[in-house]
Amino acid sequence: MTGIRRDSVRNRARLVEAAREVFAARGFEATLDDVARHAGLGTGTAYRHFPNKQALAAEVLTGATEQIAIDARAALEIDDPWLGLVDFFQRNAERQARDRGLYEALTGLGDDEAQARIWPGIITAVSELFDRAHAAGVLRPDAAAQDIPAIFAMLGPAFEMSRTIAPDLWRRYLTLMLDGLRATGRPDLPAPPPPVESLPLILRAGKRT
């Protein structure tokens, strides 16, 4: 009887690491072949360790996604309700700006179950941030927690620009939107926020069929 081969274990780890880098840089459009090559391994090896791209992606994203809800809770520790909100958005935007795969997983382009699993937790956690800010009167009264996925979706193009133009450019546009969210005597927002049931649709919007 033979034991577990050391090279096999090492190659699996290399694949995961390569996938992390490749998906972050190019999103899920990258092929498993791309990942394998980047890991210095053959295609066959990639397919022996993972049945398909989704499986590998799932492995890579676990943790990255949990982090989001953790961040939301951390933001609640910050005393100033406004700064807490800003902190949440900045932390998460920062990650997504660096990781295209993460952005795609959170908004529509990745796989569906992942989204369904992740967002409810985020919304719940962030709703508290919103409630607190509303109570303190620092957030415009007509802003709602349902606006969060929409805001992240809109940041997507800003992340892309950041990649090609200047790494920090997204901060400019996030600030613009956050300033729009502030409560300082401006007109009411037109149109109600999207209904909660349509959250999945918000995220799917833009997904090319």
Place this chain on the structure above:
Amino acid sequence: MTGIRRDSVRNRARLVEAAREVFAARGFEATLDDVARHAGLGTGTAYRHFPNKQALAAEVLTGATEQIAIDARAALEIDDPWLGLVDFFQRNAERQARDRGLYEALTGLGDDEAQARIWPGIITAVSELFDRAHAAGVLRPDAAAQDIPAIFAMLGPAFEMSRTIAPDLWRRYLTLMLDGLRATGRPDLPAPPPPVESLPLILRAGKRT
């Protein structure tokens, strides 16, 4: 010698009309076959009248794109500098919300020459709107004309949501961003606006290679 056949002329017109509808609804991902079928014609007919999809798209977009610069000039007729700016954004967003093909043509996903042809005119026209608003002190001082394409790019996801959730939803997020642009004692924007030379890159960002 034979004259021009009437059915041929009519079919060409039908194709253009069908293309207008199909591209508006589904963007340029639609195939020429799709357009032909929607026109009630065969694929071959489509390819006889237009060498390829781009040619048809060009025909459909002429006019729609000129309209934008016209709108910008019209907005200058409005006395209130702020309202003029809002008017410009709203008119254009409205068109793009209804016409996915137009949005794609203006931002990165369409064909490149079209963009190069259109944007300079827009920027020039809108720069005046910005200058006027800056002079009146109604626009945050650190906002620049280069931010316009970026803002439109970010509205893209909002347009998609509007299509699937509520037709007016984009107004909510446009207002959010415009409110962020307003001059009412808020912190400076981080990161400078993208340099003018990088405008094409801004629009290309998000274009999948």
Place this chain on the structure above:
DNA sequence: ACGAAACGGAGAAGCAATCTCCGCATCTTT
């Protein structure tokens, strides 16, 4: 040194879009 396990990468298989081809239908002209 031997057998089991894993590797590599060419290429099979599948898929989707673009575009061609030619027998058939429809027009215009006389």
Place this chain on the structure above:
DNA sequence: AAAGATGCGGAGATTGCTTCTCCGTTTCGT
């Protein structure tokens, strides 16, 4: 009304991917 020219239709050839398999060769563990 007949004839020739022109346009139509849509099946399928072509092209360009990506996904995934297969098996001769290499590397590992005992």
